[in-house]
Amino acid sequence: MTDVVKWLKENGNLKIIEEPLDVELEIPHVAYIEVKKEDSRPLLFTNPVSKAKGITYDIPVLMNIFANKEITQKIFGKHPDDIAQGIDELMKLKPPHGFLAKLAMLPKLFALKNVFPKRLNGRGECQEVIYSKKEVDLDKLPILKTWEEDGGPFITMGQVYTQSLDGKMQNLGMYRLQQYGKDRLGLHWQIHKDASHFFDQYEKAGKKMPVTVAIGGDPLYIWCGQAPMPHGMFELLLYGFVRNQNARLVKSITNDIYIPHDVDIVIEGFVDPTQREIEGPFGDHTGYYTLKEPFPVLDVETITMRKNPVFQATVVGKPPLEDKYMGWGTERIFLPLLKPMAPDLIDYNMPENGVFHNLILAKMKTLYKGHAQQFMHAFWGVGQMSFVKHAIFVGEHAPDLENHEKLTEHILNRLEKSKILITHGIVDHLDHSSPEQFVGGKLGIDATDDEIEKGVEELISDAVLLEKMQQIDENICEVKQYMIHTKTPVCVISVAKKESQKYMISKLHELKKHIKLLVIVDKANNELGNSYMLIWRVANNIDAQRDIVLEPFIAIDGTNKDKHDRYDREWPGDTFCTKEVLDRLQAKGIIDIDETFIRHFGLLPFK
Ligand SMILES: Cc1cc2nc3c(=O)[nH]c(=O)nc-3n(C[C@H](O)[C@H](O)[C@H](O)COP(=O)(O)O)c2cc1C
Secondary structure, rough: OOOOOHHHHHHOOEEEEEEOOEEEOHHHHHHHHHOOOOOOOOEOOOEEEOOOOOOOOOOOEOOOOOOHHHHHHHOOOOHHHHHHHHHHHOOOOOOOHHHHHHHHHHHHHHHHHOOOOEEEOOHHHHHHHHEEEHOOOOOOOOOOOOOOOOOOEEEEEOOEEOOOOOOOEEEEEEEEEEEEOEEEEEEEEOOHOOOOOOOOHHHHOOOOOEEEEEOOOHHHHHHHHHHHOOOOOHHHHHHHHOOOOOOOOEOOOOOEEEEEOOOOOOEEEOOOOOOOOEEEEEEOOOEEEEEEEEEOEEEEEEEEEOOOOEEEEEOOOOOOOHHHHHHHHHHHHHHHHOOOOOOEEEEOOOOHOOOOOOEEEEEEEOOOOHHHHHHHHHHOHHHHHHHOOOOEEEEHHHOOOOHHHHHHHHHHHHOHHHHEEEEEEOOOOOOOOOOOOOOEEEEEEOOOOOOOOOOOOOOOOOHHHHHHHHHHHOOEEEEEOOOOOOOOOEHHHHHHHHHHHHHHHHHHHHHHHHHOOOEEOOOOOOOOHHHHHHHHHHHHOOHHHHHEEEOOEEEEOOOOHHHHHHOOOOOOOOOOOHHHHHHHHHHHHOOOOHHHHHHOOOOOOOO
């Protein structure tokens, strides 16, 4: 894995694009479109340029390394389920009885010696070229600007290495970094993340915090950086466990942080805890822009690199994206780590169109009344799982969690108002729907019981239902009913919103016998026939406490919120591609997409 490009050529069907393309929008748009294809491939851009800055870079850009499940599995070296099994066995390790049992345990114990990172003396390959403070120039790196409204260029696949004030804890986190000029980077470590906790310690002590950012090397480093390891556990332990080989580290040149010897590029420096700078906006993995917010800044002391480095980057925006495949690995590998707090959990799935923290589906064996509710609270109380907004639990005989069609049927046949838990708790730093940042509504659905008896009283066609609805409220534009063969058909409507939807829902009470579950979205930029993107939209846009009502039927208001909803934060916009850039790339033959593709993935605003 020391030469990732060679490895990807041999193992990953790497596509090489030699055409000079701009780091601003062009390269990111190509990667964004590629990863949405069924057969998506990793991409190497050998001639990145910046037209705005007049730069021709001599470092190629490597994107979509985690382009599909097959490559992701090859990066791990085995199926993530096998890694999970190894973790499970380790967690269940018991003292051996008898000589043979002791012998059988030896390989497991010896393998553990490979888990701990090793500190090497001397310099690593990543320090073959050294730029001193005077020579530091971030413009030497092909840093991408992904979206038109982004606040600037961002390093999107940076491995951010930090340590606690007393030096006893190390951390690797994948956080984006905004480029400010030639030698400063904005550090977007969110408030709940480990590096942010370390930062608090330095701030309290009034000391500068050392930070080293590594780019490239073994892609497993980057996967470890995004893995939700418990606080205090260095992510490179996981690297050693998966590779069965210690991560080999060298010391940064100007601070005490250790980084893998074989990464491509290293940016070292210090953070002055008294300084903050506006970070963002940034088109984020929620498919919405994250708005401007002050974050700490890294003053770069030194940049080092290999002789022929490669710049790894990713694009975030609307799903599906590379994080779908990284997230798949994380979901599988972390299953055994969830089991100690939820022992009767059988499996879980975080669909990528729920952008991970917005929706979790979990299968469990129920042993007593309230068991599913117990698990909901357990999930909402632990580590990064606590950011999950909507959790649906099904019983042990439910269909496979990845069979979304069958599973939805199963849930809708068991959906009951009395089994819906709406509560309040911590939400992800990026959540834009809650009335207040960091805390908001949580929804838990217990669908572990038997089928409910009563379905919808009188099912009518979409056309007739629309007519009846429009007689009540002319702002209702379209109706589409899903899953009409189940006990709870899903009636989705689009509206030209002019008031709080609460009024509209109460006005629709007279249609109660035709509706059991109503979902409302804005007419703009939503297509009622596209359930994949509807789930993405609604899971993003709702705060369960404000936007779900249970009378006269279950209704979910997935519209954008504004003053009518007593929402006084700034509502962010969708991430959209730039039409001229798409047209230019299409004319050059670099991309090949049609209107259906553009609409399906919401690439451009709807006309
Ligand atoms: C593509 C991608 C980009 C991410 N960007 C950020 C980011 O800018 N800030 C952040 O706090 N977390 C970000 N994350 C999530 C963190 O990497 C993840 O929560 C990780 O577990 C944090 O590590 P920590 O618990 O050691 O802080 C990103 C994840 C991915 C996959």
